[in-house]
Amino acid sequence: MHVIRFTLNGDPVEIGVRAEETLLQALRERIGLTGTKQGCDLGDCGSCTVLMDGEPVISCLILAADAEGHDVVTIEGLAEGEELHPVQRAFHETGAVQCGFCTPGMVLAAKALLDRNPDPTPAEIRSALSGNLCRCTGYTKIVRAVEQAAEWYRDGACGDNT
Amino acid sequence: MSREFQWIGKALPRVDGVAKLTGEARYTDDLQLPGMLVGKILRSPHAHARIRSIDTSRAEALEGVKAVATGPDAPVQYGILPVAEDEYPLAIDKVRFVGDEVAAVAAIDEATAVRALSLIDVDYEILPPIFDPWEALTREDVKIHEESKVANIERKVSLTFGDVEAGFAAAAYVREDTFFKAAASHAPIEPHSALAQYRDKKLTLWTATQVPHYVHRALAKVLRMPAEQIRVIKPALGGGFGGKGEPFPLEFAACVLARKSGRPVKITYTREEVFLTHRGRHPMHMKVKTGVGKDGTITALHFESLLDGGAHGSYGVVTLYYSGQLLTAPYVVPAYQFDGARVYTNKPPCGAQRGHGGVQPRFAFEVHLDRIATDLGIDPVEIRLRNAVQPNTRTVNELRITSCGFKECLERSSRALSWTERRGKLPRGRGIGIAGGFYVSGAALPIYFNPMPHSNVRIEADRSGRVTVFCGASDIGQGSDTMLALVAAETIGIPPELVRVISADTDTTPVDLGSYSSRVTFMAGNACRIAAQEVRGRVLAAVAEVYEVPVDQLEIRDRMVPVPGNEEKPLTFAAAVALAEARGGPVSGSGGYTPPKLAGSYRGGGVGPSPAYSFGAYAAEVEVDEETGEITVQRLAAAHDLGLALNPPAAEGQIEGATVMGLGETLWEDHAFLDRGQHASPSLLEYKVPTALDVPDIEAILVESVDPEGPYGAKEVGEGSLHPSIPAVVNAVYDAVGIWMHEVPITPESVLKALRKRGRP
Numbered sequence: 001m002h003v004i005r006f007t008l009n010g011d012p013v014e015i016g017v018r019a020e021e022t023l024l025q026a027l028r029e030r031i032g033l034t035g036t037k038q039g040c041d042l043g044d045c046g047s048c049t050v051l052m053d054g055e056p057v058i059s060c061l062i063l064a065a066d067a068e069g070h071d072v073v074t075i076e077g078l079a080e081g082e083e084l085h086p087v088q089r090a091f092h093e094t095g096a097v098q099c100g101f102c103t104p105g106m107v108l109a110a111k112a113l114l115d116r117n118p119d120p121t122p123a124e125i126r127s128a129l130s131g132n133l134c135r136c137t138g139y140t141k142i143v144r145a146v147e148q149a150a151e152w153y154r155d156g157a158c159g160d161n162t
Numbered sequence: 163m164s165r166e167f168q169w170i171g172k173a174l175p176r177v178d179g180v181a182k183l184t185g186e187a188r189y190t191d192d193l194q195l196p197g198m199l200v201g202k203i204l205r206s207p208h209a210h211a212r213i214r215s216i217d218t219s220r221a222e223a224l225e226g227v228k229a230v231a232t233g234p235d236a237p238v239q240y241g242i243l244p245v246a247e248d249e250y251p252l253a254i255d256k257v258r259f260v261g262d263e264v265a266a267v268a269a270i271d272e273a274t275a276v277r278a279l280s281l282i283d284v285d286y287e288i289l290p291p292i293f294d295p296w297e298a299l300t301r302e303d304v305k306i307h308e309e310s311k312v313a314n315i316e317r318k319v320s321l322t323f324g325d326v327e328a329g330f331a332a333a334a335y336v337r338e339d340t341f342f343k344a345a346a347s348h349a350p351i352e353p354h355s356a357l358a359q360y361r362d363k364k365l366t367l368w369t370a371t372q373v374p375h376y377v378h379r380a381l382a383k384v385l386r387m388p389a390e391q392i393r394v395i396k397p398a399l400g401g402g403f404g405g406k407g408e409p410f411p412l413e414f415a416a417c418v419l420a421r422k423s424g425r426p427v428k429i430t431y432t433r434e435e436v437f438l439t440h441r442g443r444h445p446m447h448m449k450v451k452t453g454v455g456k457d458g459t460i461t462a463l464h465f466e467s468l469l470d471g472g473a474h475g476s477y478g479v480v481t482l483y484y485s486g487q488l489l490t491a492p493y494v495v496p497a498y499q500f501d502g503a504r505v506y507t508n509k510p511p512c513g514a515q516r517g518h519g520g521v522q523p524r525f526a527f528e529v530h531l532d533r534i535a536t537d538l539g540i541d542p543v544e545i546r547l548r549n550a551v552q553p554n555t556r557t558v559n560e561l562r563i564t565s566c567g568f569k570e571c572l573e574r575s576s577r578a579l580s581w582t583e584r585r586g587k588l589p590r591g592r593g594i595g596i597a598g599g600f601y602v603s604g605a606a607l608p609i610y611f612n613p614m615p616h617s618n619v620r621i622e623a624d625r626s627g628r629v630t631v632f633c634g635a636s637d638i639g640q641g642s643d644t645m646l647a648l649v650a651a652e653t654i655g656i657p658p659e660l661v662r663v664i665s666a667d668t669d670t671t672p673v674d675l676g677s678y679s680s681r682v683t684f685m686a687g688n689a690c691r692i693a694a695q696e697v698r699g700r701v702l703a704a705v706a707e708v709y710e711v712p713v714d715q716l717e718i719r720d721r722m723v724p725v726p727g728n729e730e731k732p733l734t735f736a737a738a739v740a741l742a743e744a745r746g747g748p749v750s751g752s753g754g755y756t757p758p759k760l761a762g763s764y765r766g767g768g769v770g771p772s773p774a775y776s777f778g779a780y781a782a783e784v785e786v787d788e789e790t791g792e793i794t795v796q797r798l799a800a801a802h803d804l805g806l807a808l809n810p811p812a813a814e815g816q817i818e819g820a821t822v823m824g825l826g827e828t829l830w831e832d833h834a835f836l837d838r839g840q841h842a843s844p845s846l847l848e849y850k851v852p853t854a855l856d857v858p859d860i861e862a863i864l865v866e867s868v869d870p871e872g873p874y875g876a877k878e879v880g881e882g883s884l885h886p887s888i889p890a891v892v893n894a895v896y897d898a899v900g901i902w903m904h905e906v907p908i909t910p911e912s913v914l915k916a917l918r919k920r921g922r923p
Contacts, residue, residue, distance in 0.1 A: 034192035035185015037400070039351045040433040044846035047351055075185035088183040092175050095811030098819065099639025100182030101352040101400030107183065126854040133846060135351050135401050136639050137815055138822030139854040140862075 006067040008033075009077025017064040023057075024048045026064035027074060035075040035104050039133070046132030049105030050074050056105075056112045058131075075104035078111070086152040087111045087145070096145035098136035106132045110146045118153040120146070168719070169652045170874055173811045177644045177663060178398065178637070187398040190355035190370045191430045198357070199228055199268040201419050201429035202275040203411065204282050205438065206257035206264055209291035209508040209839030210306065213255055213264070213284060220281040221267055226274035229423035230282070231266045236418050238384040242376060242408035242513075244610050246316070246475025248307055251384060251414030257286070258306055258473035259510050260839045261438030266415035268427045291508040291839055295447065295470035298505035306473065306506040314506045316471055317479050321486060321500045321766055323558040329462025329497030333453025337534050340449050341526035342905045343888075345470070345833035346826070347442035348515055349851050352400020354439060355430040358416035365421070366393045369413050372402040372638050373676030376609070378668045380409035385417055396666035402638040403823070404514040405441055407678045408476060434844040441513030442833055444481055444504075445470040446522035450530045458538055458545040462497040465489055465523065469504040469512070476513035478504045480769055484519020487770030489527055490557040492568045492600045492777050493549035498558050508839050514678060516823060517884035520601060525906060528597035528889030533902060541585070542596050542893065543576045546779070551600075553867070560762040561770055565877065567803030567867035568598065571779035574863050578799035579781040585897060591786050592796075593897025597889035598779045601882025602772035603805075603872065604681025606760040615754030617685040618672035621650060621693040623701065623749040627721065627736030629654060629661045631693075634674035635686040636666040640880050641812045642682045648808055649687050649873055653694035654701075655718030656735055672752070680878035683808065684774060685755045687873030692753025700749050704742035705733065758871075774869045774877045777803040780821070780886035784894040788917060791910030795825055795891060799861040805869035805877030814862040816880040821860045824887025826852045832907050 001016040008031070017026050024041075027033045027050070036059055039047035043061040050059045051073040078085040084092065087110050097103050106129060113120060113128035120128070125146045126139070134142060181187040218230040233254035241247035253264045265282050269275035292298045292306060298314040306314050330336060356369040365387060371377050374394045382389040399406070412429040419427040431439065449466040467485045471478045486500030515521075535545040551557070553566040576582075579594050588594065608616060620632040631650050637643040643663040651658040665671055674686050698718060706713035709725045716723060723738040742749045760771035783797040800817050807813040830850035834842040843849040868875035892903050901916040 028192075032194075033185065034188070037189070037352070038191065039353065039400075040846050042433060042845055042847065044433075045351055075183075079184050084180065084183065088180075092179045092183055093173075095173070095175070095815050097176055097179050097182050098641065098815055099350070099352065099399060099401040100178070100187055101189065101350075101639075103182050104185055122859075130853045130855040133351060133851055133853060135349055135403070135823070135851060136819045138818035138820075138860050139852075139857060140818040140859045141811070141815055143854070143859065 002065050004065055004068045006069060007071045009073055019065065021064045022060050023062040023064045023067050024059040027059060033074050033076050037101050037104060039101065046109065047102050047105045049108050049132060051108050051112055054112060054115060056109045075107060078107065085111065087114065087149040090145040090149035090152065094141050094145040094148055096137060096141040102132055102134040106134060106142060110149065114150055114153050118150055120150060167652060168655065169648055169658055170808050171810065174644060174648055174658055174809045176641055177647050189352055189398045189400055190357055190368050193357050193368055193397065195357065195359060195426040198426040198428055199270060199423060200272045200275045201266055201268045201416055201427045202279055203263050203415060203429065204265040204279045206260060206262040208257060208286055208288055209260050210289040211257050211286040212289060213253060213257065214287055215285045216265060217283040218265060220283065221278040224274065224278050224281060226270040227267055227278045228425060229268040229419045231415060231418045231422065236384050236414055238386065240380045240384050240409060241475050242477055242609065243475060243479055245479055248475045251411045259508050261510055261841065262473065263411040266419060268419035268423050293507055293509060293835065293839060295468055295505050295507055298507050299468065299503065306508060310506065316475055316504045316506055317482055318503045319482055319486065319500065319766060324497030326462050326464065326497045326499045330453040333461045334456040335538060336451065336453045337530065337537065338449065338451040339530045339533060339904065341529065343446045343522035343525055344907060345443055345445040345512060346515060346831045347437060347440055347833045347849065348403035348405030349846065349849060350401030350403060350405055353431040353433060353436045354406060354410060354412055355428065356413045356416045357426060357428040358420035359426040360420040364391050365417055366395065367413060367417060368395045368397055370399050370406055371396055372407040372636050372678055374636055374666045374668055375634055375673050375675055377409050377413055381417060384414055393669040396636050399638045402677060403516045404518060404678065407514050408441065410439060433846060437841055437844040437849065438510050440472065440510035441476050443515040443521065444512040446485065448523060448526040450526050452530060452534060454534055458535060458540045458548055460493055460495055460549050463489065463495045464499045467502040467523065469502065470507055471504045472507055472509045472511040474511035476511045478512065481514065481519045483766055483769035485523050487559060488520035489523050490559045490561060491551045491563060491775065492598050494551050495558055509835055516820060517601065517881045521885055521888065524599050524885040525888040525892065528886065529892050529902065532893045532896065543572055543581055546572055546598055559770065560767060562760055564774055564871065565805055565867040565869040566777055567865040568777035568779065570865045571777055571801035571803055572598065574865065575779045575781040575799045575801035578861060578863065579783055579797060581781065591788060591898055593894045594781060594783045595890050595893025595897055596779060596781045597886040597893060599882055599885030600775050600777045601878060601885060602679055603684040603774040603776060603878035604772055605679045606757040606771040606773060607768040608675060615689065615756045617674040617689040617755045619686060619689040619693040620672050620750060620752045621697050623697050623739045625736060625740040625743055627660060627734065627739060629656060629697065631661060631663045631690060632671045633665050633686055633690065634671045635682050636677045638677045640677065640816065642677065642686060644812065645683050645687060645808060646690050649690045650694045653691050654698045656721060680881040683876050684872055684878060687876060688755040689753040691873050693751040696751025696753065697749060700746065700751065701738050701742045704745050705738050708741055773871050774805065776878045776882040778882055778886050780890040782890035782894045784891060784898055786895055786898045786913065788899060791913035793829055793895060793908060793913065795858055797858055797861065799863060800883065801863035801865050802879060802883050803865040803867050804879040805872045806866050806875035807864045808874060808876050810864060813864055813879045817862040817883040818860040820880060820883035821887045822852050822857050824884045825857050825891065828888045828891045828906050828908060830907055
């Protein structure tokens with residue numbers, strides 16, 4: 001067991017993890033944040049995407065121990081109380097959620113894109129989301145949702161999230 | 163529209179959307195119970211072998227192992243179809259594919275469970291395997307299932323309707339083609355998962371299933387427990403597409419292990435296990451022969467199919483019948499012959515996948531029809547319009563067609579791509595194509611014979627003004643919970659946010675048969691409407707009695723029940739419910755939907771009939787790189803007649819998703835096996851489902867024919883919307899570079915090969 005410390009959704013955490021334990025396992029099984037999904041455990045599907053220092057990472061391919069000292073954001077850390085993050089709200093209102101299993105990773109990948117580039121082209125959106133597989137939506141409404149969120153970003157509706 | 167809707171036809175965000183967007187929604191693998199064990203399944207490394215013996219003693223002795231199960235722990239056969247109960251939860255005597263389930267363990271953690279699997283000793287006697295369906299058709303010395311009377315044939319079907327010989331004799335032109343559609347797999351992003359708890363002689367199973375009711379029945383049978391002691395709950399579910407549409411070994415194994423160990427047991431499949439579980443699209447070899455008049459009018463059709471079923475029956479007999487039964491529309495076929503067979507092979511079982519049974523024949527027929535049109539110099543849209551089936555008719559195999567917007571689908575999708583101006587006129591390498599399709603809104607007959615409703619809904623209103631809908635329907639991501647809330651709200655006259663939906667829990671919700679055959683909106687929607695009408699009636703009757711006004715002068719609107727002559731003291735909906743509750747107790751309503759009697763008058767006439775059919779026509783635009791053979795789909799206009807769009811963004815989402823799934827099958831997805839039966843691509847890296855970069859925006863066009871029997875006129879939209887996507891692309895490839903692809907997926911290699919072949923004299 002190794003004791004690690006990192007920031008999770010804005011709060012400091014200190015947990016013991018096994019050397020081979022992935023960040024995904026630590027989040028889901030040790031901390032109990034099950035919003036981060038396991039779709040393949042091989043880095044292929046993107047459903048376990050979380051943000052580490054603002055960048056999307058595949059949490060099934062990252063050792064929990066490597067989170068030491070980093071700032072990790074999961075889907076549970078996005079909404080401010082009742083207030084959905086603009087990307088979440090756009091997904092909800094556009095109909096970009098179906099089964100919802102890819103949704104947490106997709107939303108975080110989209111947030112990372114918009115934080116970096118609040119005015120992406122459809123091609124840039126598709127490229128940024130290409131590591132996140134969705135089997136339900138055909139991606140059309142997801143791209144629409146990210147465009148909508150981008151508009152809100154540009155209108156300054158995101159405040160401190162940008 | 164005869165009446166104005168308050169909520170229907172407007173965008174309603176999913177009732178579970180916020181929970182799914184915040185990580186709050188609980189899927190089966192997210193559930194934890196105190197003392198929970200991890201279950202794992204040992205799988206066969208051989209494609210075909212007899213099990214001489216299994217020794218689990220070393221595994222049982224391992225510290226941390228709490229239970230081990232093998233076939234004899236649940237020696238009862240099951241199968242989704244009563245005619246094909248040919249599976250055991252864990253193998254008895256034989257294994258039939260690489261990955262077949264042999265034993266299961268429950269241990270304190272995953273590492274211990276995996277280690278325990280390696281300590282189970284299985285003595286196999288290897289048998290010759292069969293992988294090729296043509297070999298399975300004739301080979302007598304190897305029997306994958308001893309029960310097969312002829313070779314390894316599970317079922318053979320021959321159906322004839324009308325005078326086929328005369329139809330071909332009357333034809334001005336006859337064409338025959340062969341086609342092959344490779345296997346595809348559902349690949350839902352959520353792997354199968356099941357959590358079982360056995361306490362006080364009561365079993366609870368939380369499971370990622372499309373069919374809680376069938377799982378409930380199967381558990382009672384296999385575990386030899388009374389159904390009333392078993393509870394099946396479907397938590398949030400991460401995609402099914404048919405892949406979670408029947409009972410699976412992990413569900414039985416979790417229950418057996420929980421019963422043995424006395425502790426809760428959860429089994430979640432790895433991605434590789436999801437692929438081995440399969441039940442996806444059957445690889446299908448097809449021969450199509452059609453006779454037409456000079457103007458392209460169909461005079462006769464003969465279709466033959468050979469289905470490579472894999473190791474078990476699954477839904478396969480239905481797939482086989484559907485493959486033939488679903489070719490008699492959306493074009494009028496006056497004489498029809500169908501000959502098909504499904505065989506067993508030593509591969510993971512095939513079953514039902516989105517668009518079940520009709521997808522492969524639809525690809526074949528639509529390409530074949532384009533070839534006929536090309537041979538005769540008729541425009542592909544025109545030949546389809548000339549043959550289009552009309553509303554309120556019967557097909558030659560007795561399918562009752564009621565509402566039908568097929569012509570409008572053809573017109574709108576072709577117009578979206580400026581068909582007349584552009585077909586045959588685009589620069590080389592670019593082309594457009596069109597294809598049609600149709601599909602059932604649920605099957606008219608249940609899977610197991612019974613006279614009860616296919617869907618039941620109970621609704622309760624309480625004095626707070628809240629309305630709760632209880633229904634066994636399984637929301638697998640398609641949005642059936644939202645549909646139920648919408649139909650209840652519209653019918654009662656209250657905003658959808660007042661409605662809660664409790665679904666897919668066999669202890670608390672009345673039976674709905676499940677999410678398959680694209681049946682839920684039509685059937686559960688109708689049941690919900692009936693139940694909601696009863697609630698509305700009870701509330702209004704109470705108000706009418708108290709205020710002494712005729713009930714037909716009352717309505718429920720905007721959370722209020724305006725009473726004529728009582729305008730100064732407005733009555734809220736909640737107060738109106740309280741009046742009804744004070745008069746007659748709990749305010750509830752119930753509704754059941756049973757389809758009309760529609761079965762054909764012949765053997766096999768039970769597969770194909772549906773209370774309503776959706777129709778569709780898609781126009782695709784592609785670019786073909788003649789250097790690399792790569793095909794890029796540039797545009798796809800998907801017009802689908804869904805009767806009426808209850809919730810347009812949800813309906814579009816179904817069309818967009820199904821179309822892209824179809825594009826995956828057209829260009830990349832091939833669920834293939836290596837020479838000893840090992841899965842060739844058991845990961846999402848190797849099995850190529852479309853990414854956001856691979857596909858265009860799908861232009862969904864909602865065509866509303868308003869079905870007379872659908873809930874508010876709605877029909878299916880989730881499965882038929884896959885059908886036209888494959889042939890539309892194949893036909894566009896011909897327009898682009900002049901090659902006809904008779905096998906999908908169309909690989910760059912096959913394009914280059916076809917281009918070279920066409921180049922030769």
